Amino acid sequence: MRPGAYLDAEDPQRRDTVERHRLLVAATLPLLGPGAVVGHASAAVLHGLPVWGTSLRRVEIIRERAGGGRTTARLRLTAAPLPPGDVTVVDGVAVTSVARTVADLARTASFETAVTVADAALFRGLCTTADLTDAAARAAGRRGAAGARAVAVFADRCADGPGESRSRVRMQRFGVPPPVLQHVVRDHRGGHVGRVDFWWPDHGVVGEFDGMEKYGRSLRGEETVATAVLREKHREDALRAQPGVRAVVRWTWRDLDPFDPTATRLRSLTTP
Numbered sequence: 001m002r003p004g005a006y007l008d009a010e011d012p013q014r015r016d017t018v019e020r021h022r023l024l025v026a027a028t029l030p031l032l033g034p035g036a037v038v039g040h041a042s043a044a045v046l047h048g049l050p051v052w053g054t055s056l057r058r059v060e061i062i063r064e065r066a067g068g069g070r071t072t073a074r075l076r077l078t079a080a081p082l083p084p085g086d087v088t089v090v091d092g093v094a095v096t097s098v099a100r101t102v103a104d105l106a107r108t109a110s111f112e113t114a115v116t117v118a119d120a121a122l123f124r125g126l127c128t129t130a131d132l133t134d135a136a137a138r139a140a141g142r143r144g145a146a147g148a149r150a151v152a153v154f155a156d157r158c159a160d161g162p163g164e165s166r167s168r169v170r171m172q173r174f175g176v177p178p179p180v181l182q183h184v185v186r187d188h189r190g191g192h193v194g195r196v197d198f199w200w201p202d203h204g205v206v207g208e209f210d211g212m213e214k215y216g217r218s219l220r221g222e223e224t225v226a227t228a229v230l231r232e233k234h235r236e237d238a239l240r241a242q243p244g245v246r247a248v249v250r251w252t253w254r255d256l257d258p259f260d261p262t263a264t265r266l267r268s269l270t271t272p
Contacts, residue, residue, distance in 0.1 A: 001027055002074050021045050021056040028059045028075060029093065037062045037087055037094045039078065040108065043101040046090045049120050052162045053113035054105070062096065062104075083138065098126040103135035106151035107144030114151045116165040122157035129155065158182045163209040164197055166256055174263035177270050179207060185239055193242060194235045200270040204246035206239055207266065 001007055001020070005027035013019040025042050040060035044051050059075050064082040071077070086100040096104065098121050106114035121127050132155060136148035154172075158181035159165045171178070183199035185206070186192060198207030239245050247269050251262045 017056055018045055018051060021059075024056075024074065025059050025093075028061075032061065035063055037064075037082055037096060039096040039101065040076075040104050043096045044105065044117055046093060046095050047098055047101060047121075047126065048124075049098070049101070049117050049126075050162045052116050052166070054109055080142075086135070086138070097131075097135075099131035099135035100138075102127070102132055102151065102155075103139050103148040106136070106148040107139060107142065111147060111150065111154075112166055112169045114147065115154055115169050116162040118151050118155035119157070119159035119165040119168075120162070122155055123160060129157070156181060160197070161209075163253065163256075167198070167207075167209050167251070170256060170259040170263065171266070174259060174267070176263055176266045179270075185242055185245065187242060193238050196239065203270045204244050205266070205269045206245055206248045208236075208248065208250045210250050210252045 001024050005024075007014050007020070007023060013023060021042065022045055025038060025046065029036065029038075038046060038060065039062040041051050041054040041056060042060040044054070045056070057074070058071070060078070061075065062078045062080050062082060065079045067079050069077050069079045082096075086097050087094055088097045089095065095101075102114065102118045102121055105117055118132060122129065122132075129152070132152035133149075136145070136152040139145040139148045154168075156168065159168060160182065164181070168181075170176075177200060179198035179200050181198060182195055183201075184192060184195050185199075196206045197209050199205070200207075236248055236250075240248055249262070249265055249269070251259075255262050
């Protein structure tokens with residue numbers, strides 16, 4: 001993994017990028033002096049947040065000092081202010097707080113990447129919108145501070161997973177009207193028909209991101225993925241049968257890039 005730190009070639013963690021990075025952090029910290037705080041994407045990994053679109057080649061470390069940042073093959077050291085409220089401890093390791101981690105990623109990574117992390121942090125209750133806003137405010141005057149503010153405003157605690165977060169960013173980029181997230185569709189008797197990812201109430205349009213990990217999360221008992229997919233089809237049929245639902249639009253990971261065809265269809269259904 002690095003000079004002096006090895007992982008058995010048959011260890012399943014070797015094939016998992018996130019777990020391999022977690023181990024790289026653990027192997028790197030003993031080589032650093034006091035005051036090292038894990039930050040950026042490395043902090044996101046330790047907090048259990050998604051790290052889509054980020055490089056995990058290097059361990060990200062922040063030290064509170066005026067200068068002296070450096071980058072090597074396996075380490076990126078950044079010099080930056082670290083107020084006490086911006087540092088927490090995870091499994092005995094000093095790590096930037098969830099809100100500070102989101103703000104730092106929003107300053108240095110793409111908007112889309114930062115939104116996936118921010119949405120997950122809010123969805124899991126690891127921080128609040130106010131926490132993100134405060135962290136973005138503390139970044140004022142630093143490079144990328146505008147990005148941190150933009151992510152704090154855009155993040156939504158109802159987005160359930162990176163696919164939905166990335167979909168929201170693509171919708172904004174392609175001019176699709178903002179949807180309601182995680183809307184419960186009910187029948188004429190008030191019965192629960194289904195919870196949908198995206199809902200445009202003025203147009204009766206349902207949007208569903210079809211990531212296969214969704215089926216893994218929602219398996220019931222001994223249910224297989226194939227059975228879950230069939231159950232989802234029956235659910236969609238029930239949604240389409242409701243008087244208030246005019247259309248159901250589905251897309252997958254493959255449709256996110258390019259998103260133009262899906263965005264065109266959504267705009268045609270959700271704009272006057």
